[in-house]
Amino acid sequence: MEANKRTYKPRKRRSTTKQKRCSSLSALLSRHPRAVWWTSSAVLICVYVWAFYTYFVSPTGFRWRALFGDTNYPAGYEIHGIDISHYQGKIDWDKLRDSNIEGYPLRFVMIKSTEGSSRTDNRFKENFRQAREHGLIRGAYHFWSNKSSARDQAYFFLKQVRLEDGDLPPVLDVEHKPQDRNVEDFQRDILTWLHIVEDKYHVKPIIYTYYKFKESYLNAPVFDDYPYWIAHYYVDKVEYKGTWHFWQHTDVGQLPGIKGYVDFNIFNGSFYALKKLTIGNQD
Structure with a gap:
């Protein structure tokens, strides 16, 4: 074995x-x-x-600055303005008041006031006061947040901002749609903010957004009743076919009194038409 x-x-x-x-x-x-x-x-x-x-x-x-070329200024417009926030830091308003854009005086300034339902721009009060004291037509804009309800945002804006006769209508800056909301519900939210603020000042608020966003999410006819402020950079003319009042055409403008870059805007009309748009002067 x-x-x-x-x-x-x-x-x-x-x-x-x-x-x-x-x-x-x-x-x-x-x-x-x-x-x-x-x-x-x-x-x-x-x-x-x-x-x-x-x-x-x-x-x-649309907010990312071009890395080449010079700033283009739209031809055929005489009423120029800027929009500012805390990003511009401390402004020398004496120098800014005497500045010009392509030979035209600075006429208006849009100022960031609030964001969402709890944030206030830390330079809003100073900028808002200085703009009026230096003879500029001023406006205040609220930056829309998807993290707060439309009602909370509207009432927060009204609590923090006191617009007066001669000021431009309140502005809603909306640039993002929440992913969990369909277009119809999102539009209803935007209209809620607009209606609440309109009831306070009895003027149609201005809607600020960029060209493609308007076409995609705010293209319902009801929004055509509101003054439109369009952001459309590095183009010779606005491609939007509807009525618009303001055009933010570049984010690389430079002016005395402001360090760094600032957004340049034009108004689609005369100075008289701009003043007629302000609170207390609308028919």
Whole structure:
């Protein structure tokens, strides 16, 4: 019996495909470490650029400054203005009052006041006061937030802002639609804000948004009853076919009294028409 027993010898394991790949990768890393490092870096940079563009640049592409060329000034318009917020920092209003755009005096200034249902621009009160004291037609805009209800935002704006006769109508700056709201519900929210504020001042508020957003989400006929302030950069003329009152045509304007860049706007009409648009002067 003992003689018939076979001696057991363990078989050598064959290298698996996975093991071979690991060995090949290790060999590649050891032979060409610099090339592998550069390739990996390039891939990571491409992924970063794609993610940055997709989630930060694309949604608000109209606000990203052009990196080439000079600022273009629309021809045929005489009434120029700017819009400001805390981003412009402390403004020298004496210098700003005496400035001009393409030879035309500065006539109006739109000022950020509030955002959502709890945030006030920390330079609003100062900017709002200085604008009137320096003889500029002023307006106040509320930046729409998808995190607060339309009613809360409207009443917060009315609590923080006291518009007077001679001021431009209140402005709603809306640039984003919540993903969990359909277009009809979103439009109803916007109209809620507009109606509440209109009941207070008895004038139609101005709607600010960019061209593609208006076409996509605010294209219902009811919104055509409101003065439209369009943001459309780096074009020779407004492509929007409907009626518009203001055009924010660049975000790289520069004026004495303001450090850095500021948005430039034009009014689609005469100075008399601009004054007729203000609170207390509408027929």
